[in-house]
Amino acid sequence: MSPFELFGIGLPIIQAPMAGVQGSALAIAVSNAGGLGSLPCATLSLDVLRSELATLTAGTSNPYNVNFFCHTPPRSDPGREAAWRQLLRRYDDEFGLDASAVAVGAGRAPFSHDAADVLSEFTPPVVSFHFGLPASDLLQRVRAWGAKVVSSATTVDEARWLEARGVDAIIAQGCEAGGHRGMFLSDDLTTQVGTLALVPQIVRAVRIPVIAAGGIADAAGVAAAVALGAVAAQIGTAYLLCPEATTSAVHRAALTSDIARHTALTNVFTGRPARGIVNRMMRELGPMNGSVPAFPLATAALAPLRARAEAQGAGDFSPLWAGQNVSGCKNVAAAVLTHEFAARSPDRAGLSR
């Protein structure tokens, strides 16, 4: 199946949804260039979700993707959260922050009927999920307007689980990928597999199209993904320096420095493992920490510290999400990058194969 048959796009490029570092502008640029632009929705309020979708649909008439998390919200554990704040206390002291002022809050909400209400006003053609799938009644609402449903698998078992629940395509997320691991059937990091090993095994295990993600940063990477049997490549990190991304100054500075060559999986920023550039927080409290509150409750405690450090030009307490291959990051228009990524792939718009 071609990317055109699957999503109606001409180029086999999916811009990875990246909460916190991009909104509709990047998605519009990529969709207009012939790839599939993605709007990360996990951190958006319903009002912002609606306004972003209005902007997105006004900005492109091409297909686009909206992405949601579908974790089970954890029960708040005040004891654990207090212990975590105690661990962070030395930093609050260092930065002159009042830890008691920290807000309690989730920061990332799972896909909900309220969100589906907003989506139904726009009927996005592609809806992708991270951390599995939402409940079947919610999924049914998305399918009702004909959206293609996509989710990430980090293992063969997860791919089979998703196929059995009727997704239209699977993103095989290799361990190189930046940001949150989509893992949902296990929390054992040793189950996480490199892209070159994962993609062909999932391609062989399922009968639906597979999208390769993780470590892909240029046309050679896209060609390799296609050689492994993927119908398209999902690329995130390489878009982080684009003017259309909202990547923070400290994040951009880190991506263009040598420290970007060293990433690790860490749970200290959100409570779930995600790949980011190794910084002070990860070195001193991680990269994996057994005391961190459950996802996404870890986020709130760090927010004031992160803001204070960023104001001083330091990314020491910020999640500097990045994959294991930052060599494709360039401060050029996302459309230019999208065409570069597809340089070894013929434009399939209107073609089938």
Add this chain to the structure above:
Amino acid sequence: MSPFELFGIGLPIIQAPMAGVQGSALAIAVSNAGGLGSLPCATLSLDVLRSELATLTAGTSNPYNVNFFCHTPPRSDPGREAAWRQLLRRYDDEFGLDASAVAVGAGRAPFSHDAADVLSEFTPPVVSFHFGLPASDLLQRVRAWGAKVVSSATTVDEARWLEARGVDAIIAQGCEAGGHRGMFLSDDLTTQVGTLALVPQIVRAVRIPVIAAGGIADAAGVAAAVALGAVAAQIGTAYLLCPEATTSAVHRAALTSDIARHTALTNVFTGRPARGIVNRMMRELGPMNGSVPAFPLATAALAPLRARAEAQGAGDFSPLWAGQNVSGCKNVAAAVLTHEFAARSPDRAGLSR
């Protein structure tokens, strides 16, 4: 540069040297098929090295590779070794073994002048190293008979280090690979990168040919490696079931069972991180253990336990080395596999590009 120009081989396939599971027979089969067969020499006595090389050179007139480790032998630390044996004691009790009978010994010797003496009788056309490079006088002896020198890099820094010391090609060993990580400039496992991310970054960083390793198990994987800029692919795991391999019965059984889908990097078998199928030893004492004696001193303490368990048909205490993609393992002749791996690559013998 083509594999023919580099090594005189027609197919872009290098059989990974795998100590303990293969000898000259597998190397002969692969070299005669047009790939580059490899003889792992790290565990061989000088007498066995000589006899294996005699067998190998009698069995093929095509190019072949000999592989050596070049670690710095550790100073024995009796206290640490005793503590490790104490950790293993519960297993000795379970299996009725006398822990005091355990031999003290290295098991794996680094490349030496004595080994170079033996090699000089055969002048192998390719010599590859793991864990960096030997001292320059030793390297000079190998170069003197015109051997191509190859070593593994697991990071861009290691690739640059090797290029600066004049190697003829670099094996980019992605994190998917089975067996020992070739890492030598850092012992931080978070520096280890997936093949799809590593290969293009090393290709860009150096001017010498790059060989991709890790997670490659079929012609699609080889095509992906070539798309990423590699001149050839090094494949190990997929050869483990070949009749020419000496893979143990418990290892073969593990490779053909579902447990082979879950591997991890572990140091419990030798003292250095290596990828193997997760088994009882790794689950109960690892996968990484801070008390393990320095490489290769950890090996001896486990030998009687491993032998006793294997005699009972259990691989619970055996290093079941395997990469993250065992889908290519087949009990067919290595020549057949080699041709399958190269099915999407034209035979370059006699051609240059």
